[in-house]
Amino acid sequence: MLEFNIDGLIGPTHHFGGLGIGNIASESNRSRVSHPRLAALEGLSKMRKLHELGKPQFFLPPPKRPNGRWLKAVGFDHSNPDDWKRCFEFFPTVFSSALSSSFMWMANAASVSAGVDCKDGKSRVVVANLAASLHRGQECEERFMQLVDLFHHSNSMEIIAGIPGLTPLRDEGAANIMRLWNAHNHQGIYVFVYGDGGRDAIEKNGASTPQRSATLHPSRQTLLASRLVSNLLRIHDTRIHFVQQHSDAIDAGVFHNDVIATSHENFLLVHSRAFHNQPLELERISDTFLRQNGEALRILEIEESELALEEAVKTYLFNSQIVTLSDGHWMMLCPQECQQSEPVQKMLRRIQKVESRIRDIAFVSLRESMANGGGPACLRLRAYATEREIRELPARYRIDDESLDFLERFIASEYPETVRLHDFLDSDLRAHCEWISNSLFDYRKSSRP
Ligand code: SUG
Numbered sequence: 001m002l003e004f005n006i007d008g009l010i011g012p013t014h015h016f017g018g019l020g021i022g023n024i025a026s027e028s029n030r031s032r033v034s035h036p037r038l039a040a041l042e043g044l045s046k047m048r049k050l051h052e053l054g055k056p057q058f059f060l061p062p063p064k065r066p067n068g069r070w071l072k073a074v075g076f077d078h079s080n081p082d083d084w085k086r087c088f089e090f091f092p093t094v095f096s097s098a099l100s101s102s103f104m105w106m107a108n109a110a111s112v113s114a115g116v117d118c119k120d121g122k123s124r125v126v127v128a129n130l131a132a133s134l135h136r137g138q139e140c141e142e143r144f145m146q147l148v149d150l151f152h153h154s155n156s157m158e159i160i161a162g163i164p165g166l167t168p169l170r171d172e173g174a175a176n177i178m179r180l181w182n183a184h185n186h187q188g189i190y191v192f193v194y195g196d197g198g199r200d201a202i203e204k205n206g207a208s209t210p211q212r213s214a215t216l217h218p219s220r221q222t223l224l225a226s227r228l229v230s231n232l233l234r235i236h237d238t239r240i241h242f243v244q245q246h247s248d249a250i251d252a253g254v255f256h257n258d259v260i261a262t263s264h265e266n267f268l269l270v271h272s273r274a275f276h277n278q279p280l281e282l283e284r285i286s287d288t289f290l291r292q293n294g295e296a297l298r299i300l301e302i303e304e305s306e307l308a309l310e311e312a313v314k315t316y317l318f319n320s321q322i323v324t325l326s327d328g329h330w331m332m333l334c335p336q337e338c339q340q341s342e343p344v345q346k347m348l349r350r351i352q353k354v355e356s357r358i359r360d361i362a363f364v365s366l367r368e369s370m371a372n373g374g375g376p377a378c379l380r381l382r383a384y385a386t387e388r389e390i391r392e393l394p395a396r397y398r399i400d401d402e403s404l405d406f407l408e409r410f411i412a413s414e415y416p417e418t419v420r421l422h423d424f425l426d427s428d429l430r431a432h433c434e435w436i437s438n439s440l441f442d443y444r445k446s447s448r449p
Helices: 024-028 036-052 068-073 081-090 092-098 139-150 198-204 223-233 247-251 278-293 309-315 342-354 387-391 401-414 421-425 427-447
Strands: 002-008 057-060 110-113 123-127 157-160 177-181 188-194 240-244 261-264 267-271 298-302 321-324 330-335 358-364 380-385
Touching: 002 036, 002 387, 036 057, 036 358, 036 401, 057 139, 068 092, 081 092, 081 421, 081 427, 092 421, 110 177, 110 223, 110 380, 123 139, 123 223, 123 380, 139 157, 177 261, 177 278, 188 223, 188 278, 223 240, 240 278, 261 321, 267 278, 278 298, 298 342, 309 342, 330 342, 342 358, 401 427, 421 427
Parallel strands: 002 057, 123 157, 188 240, 267 298, 330 358
Antiparallel strands: 002 380, 110 123, 177 188, 261 267, 321 330
């Protein structure tokens, strides 16, 4: 079984709306000039890197923005310029949401299981409802349709529409799940991380110290949602853990778990202030891993004294993407921001010393995505399948020399170079962005099966 990645192509309306809840980068860059062309090329260049490393890499094209259907549902006629003006003046967050390119962060698109860990041997994708944010809820229907199309020939993968988008069921997908697996027998365990435990947390954590329930920012994932998603994924109960985020972490800008912890195969890299009751939780996770997967879990916990939570959030070290190369060694793809931080550089040396499989470290420039709170790992959804199953996925979604060549040229010639939110009051710009989405959709449809 192989791991493969699906990234979201960044859209032409990428801008800084300041809409990310508890997301410090997004909040602090609100209204800054954005660079959609650079953003899309940066994202594509990460996909090129993975392709050149020999990793199977897929992409999903940008859903249509502006989203006229969504705008209509909230009371504005997308074909009427006066409605756009009124919306911008009185409901700027609605205006921004209808144009949002936040679908780029595929780690939030869905939760994924691997058949080997499941009750009926079938792999599943449960699309996330993203119900916590005004601008992100619209993604779930769009991504569902695209994922169904990507896997429509597959007998081994089932796509599930997800749980209802209600406040008690807020779900943000794989960014809050770590699958830890044994590279030899491929079996894995799943750590589901939630912020808001509701009543379920009181039951589960009854015996342990309660943590303060109020956080500065509303948390994005509920325990109930994680439990229902794990049930839909049909993972064996013995392979599941639910862990609560530390309230200090949420307050410091850890709006998803992948901002403060990451994992690859049997290696878990985690900041010491990631989870509530962390020592106990790590012990439980290690026990389960050993029992279920037949080998020891390797944990590297980074202390606050080595790397402050704030610095971890600023640099997104934990959002690095770790991949296994063809010779069995690993590469860690870190955001470029890590290169400029001395404590992070020191940590990277330590990480390589402890985990010698990480032979290579590469820095990728994702300036535009990072300024909205999304690093390398946020841009991809991990999935698992056999080599043959991956080969049989539709070629039109595959990153290869041909698609890279087309996409790079198309983006360079058609995407706007810079935009500010109010620029979208111009109907010509809106029409052009819509044309770009349609063209990318048609390219897929007409070019290859
Ligand atoms: O949901 N930012 C995204 C970033 C998501 C990062 N994903 C992971 N950590 N996996 C979010 O907060 C900002 C959009 C804006 O402000 O225009 C935004 O949605």
